[in-house]
Amino acid sequence: MPREVFIGHTLTTKHRIRLMLKLFRIVCGQSSLDNNITPKATRLLFNSLVRSKLEYNAIVWNPHEANYSLIIEKVQKAILRFLYKKEYGxxxxxxxxxxxxGMLGYNSLELRRNFSLIRFVLQLLRGNTSCPLLLEQLGLYVPNNYVRGRYHHLMVVPPAHxxxxxxxxxxxxxxxxxxxxAAVPECDIFHLGExxxxxxxxTxxxxxLRSSLLS
Structure with missing residues (x-):
């Protein structure tokens, strides 16, 4: 099974999408030909052969354009419908x-990529991951409301041109x-348990989620 990560100077995901489609056809084809393959085995094939490749190193290549995100999401959408048929007939x-x-117990791929990205930055802040070059990009407003009662977010967003x-x-x-x-005031990113x-x-x-993914 190929394990290469195709990332060019433009950080596009076209090669990865082609590879995922090939793997998806293998999983669905194998499950269709062999009626003895259970839904649990089909899940295992998808999670190990397809989804693991879709999410490998996703922190780097996670697309922000809606069209690329939807293309990647379509791979899981297809396997969800195939798996639903396997389980419910x-x-x-x-x-x-x-x-x-909800019925099959999955999350969208976009949610999983964003969750991994947030967890990575939290690991940097908590000192569980060592990367000084990235850590120096994380700034904090401490304490809050420190100038004339003006509200500030917890973290400094770097200016982007x-x-x-x-x-x-x-x-x-x-x-x-x-x-x-801001949405969950009791969320203390430094003291709450993992x-x-x-x-x-x-939650x-x-x-x-993007409304375009809810279709």
């Missing part, structure tokens, strides 16, 4: 994707964390 032609995600830099991994993660802390903090992040991301 009929094909869900008109069922929306959020229904399939281009869309490419604005949507780079670190600035995106900082904006996510600022939004989460499980509780992960639950808060997942926030689940409620703020």
């Amino acid at each position: 009929y094909y869900p032609y008109l069922y929306p994707t959020p229904f399939l995600l 281009t869309i490419r830099f604005r949507m780079a991994p670190i600035p995106r993660a900082i904006r996510f964390l600022n939004e989460i802390v 499980r509780r903090l992960s639950d808060i992040i997942l 926030y991301l689940s409620g703020n």
Whole structure:
């Protein structure tokens, strides 16, 4: 099985998408030819052969353009409908994707990529991951309301003069964390336990998916 990561100077995902489509056809073809393959085995094939490749090194190549994100999401949408048919005996032609995600116990790939990105930055802040070059890009407003009662977000968003830099991994993660802390006041990113903090992040991301993915 190929393990290469195809990332060019433009950080495009075209080669990766082609590879995922090939792997998807292998999984669906194998499951269709062998009726003895159970839904659990089909899940295992998808998670190990397809989704693991879709998410490998996603912190770097995670696309911010809606069209690329949707192309990647279509791979999982197709396997969800195929898997639903394996488990319930009929094909869900008109069922929306959020229904399939809930029934089969999956999250969207965009949510999983953003969750991984946020967790990575939190690991930097907590000292669990060592990368001084990235850590120096993380600034904090301490204490809050320190100038004439003016409200500031917890983290400093670096100024961006281009869309490419604005949507780079670190600035995106900082904006996510600022939004989460503002929306959930009890969310203390420095003192909450890992499980509780992960639950808060997942709940926030689940409620703020792109409307284009809810179809």
